[in-house]
Amino acid sequence: MPPDLQLAYLGLEVPEPDSLAPFFGEVIGLVPGAPTADGSATWRDDERVHRLLVGAGPANDAVCIGVEAADAAAFTAYADRLRAAGFDPVEGTDDERSARQVDGLVHVDAPFGVRVELVHGLAVADEPFAAPLMPGGFLTEDVGFGHVVIATMAFDESHDFVTRGLGMEQSDWLEMEIAEGIVLEVRFYHCNARHHSLALARAPFEMPQKLHHVMFETNSRDDVGAAFDRAWATELPIPNGLGRHDNDGMFSFYVGSPAGFQVEVGHGARVVGDDWDDNRRYERISAWGHQPLRAG
Numbered sequence: 640m641p642p643d644l645q646l647a648y649l650g651l652e653v654p655e656p657d658s659l660a661p662f663f664g665e666v667i668g669l670v671p672g673a674p675t676a677d678g679s680a681t682w683r684d685d686e687r688v689h690r691l692l693v694g695a696g697p698a699n700d701a702v703c704i705g706v707e708a709a710d711a712a713a714f715t716a717y718a719d720r721l722r723a724a725g726f727d728p729v730e731g732t733d734d735e736r737s738a739r740q741v742d743g744l745v746h747v748d749a750p751f752g753v754r755v756e757l758v759h760g761l762a763v764a765d766e767p768f769a770a771p772l773m774p775g776g777f778l779t780e781d782v783g784f785g786h787v788v789i790a791t792m793a794f795d796e797s798h799d800f801v802t803r804g805l806g807m808e809q810s811d812w813l814e815m816e817i818a819e820g821i822v823l824e825v826r827f828y829h830c831n832a833r834h835h836s837l838a839l840a841r842a843p844f845e846m847p848q849k850l851h852h853v854m855f856e857t858n859s860r861d862d863v864g865a866a867f868d869r870a871w872a873t874e875l876p877i878p879n880g881l882g883r884h885d886n887d888g889m890f891s892f893y894v895g896s897p898a899g900f901q902v903e904v905g906h907g908a909r910v911v912g913d914d915w916d917d918n919r920r921y922e923r924i925s926a927w928g929h930q931p932l933r934a935g
């Protein structure tokens with residue numbers, strides 16, 4: 640499939656954005672970007688101007704997900720698609736476009752309670768990208784900055800929004816009994832070669848945070864190990880130690896951020912091509928590992 644859609648950025652809102660700086664910078668290995676015109680701190684994982692936006696506020700959660708169309712024509716086509724599907728996109732203001740550093744922006748309130756911004760032309764930073772703690776760099780070319788996993792009680796409506804509205808396709812799904820009578824259901828969606836740019840988990844009740852985790856993929860397997868060592872050296876929760884996912888095959892670990900949501904650092908996931916025909920149910924999260932290592 641043509642890589643005409645990819646994740647542009649994730650917007651977070653936390654009471655004290657500065658409190659996340661050591662976590663993103665010194666544990667995960669992201670690179671600080673310049674603050675946005677509306678005052679958010681930013682983080683980069685490639686040449687783009689920003690990939691995480693961290694604003695100050697009470698939400699303590701994800702507040703927007705930027706989805707980037709490859710060019711102005713694709714942007715118009717996706718906006719038309721949203722409109723035709725009944726999700727009325729609202730034109731962004733000049734201030735919003737300038738804060739996001741994009742050429743075009745429309746936004747929709749997704750059923751899962753996070754604003755989705757369809758954009759095009761996310762700027763490249765003046766400063767070249769170099770991440771001292773991630774010497775191999777992050778895998779982002781044509782696949783966006785990573786992936787985002789959202790837990791929602793509005794699961795079926797959200798599935799409809801992601802597939803019929805945004806035009807993403809389901810890669811596969813996980814359905815497993817995690818305790819007597821409690822089934823975990825997660826659906827994984829692709830819009831380019833990344834196995835999933837977005838996944839939705841069916842929440843049995845309103846969760847304290849919609850954002851379960853955000854994932855950054857490294858080019859080098861050793862960079863995952865080094866990031867694990869940095870996380871282990873903190874007192875942060877390690878909900879899942881090193882392991883390999885069954886469906887996307889990613890080698891990764893999860894660390895709890897000081898704000899609660901988790902960050903997955905991974906490497907070596909399967910890629911999805913036009914010939915993807917493996918949309919099937921998985922009954923286990925991991926082929927091996929991902930053991931809970933340390934509570935918060």
Ligand SMILES: [Fe+2]
Pocket residue numbers: 786788852854903
């Ligand atoms: Fe993940």
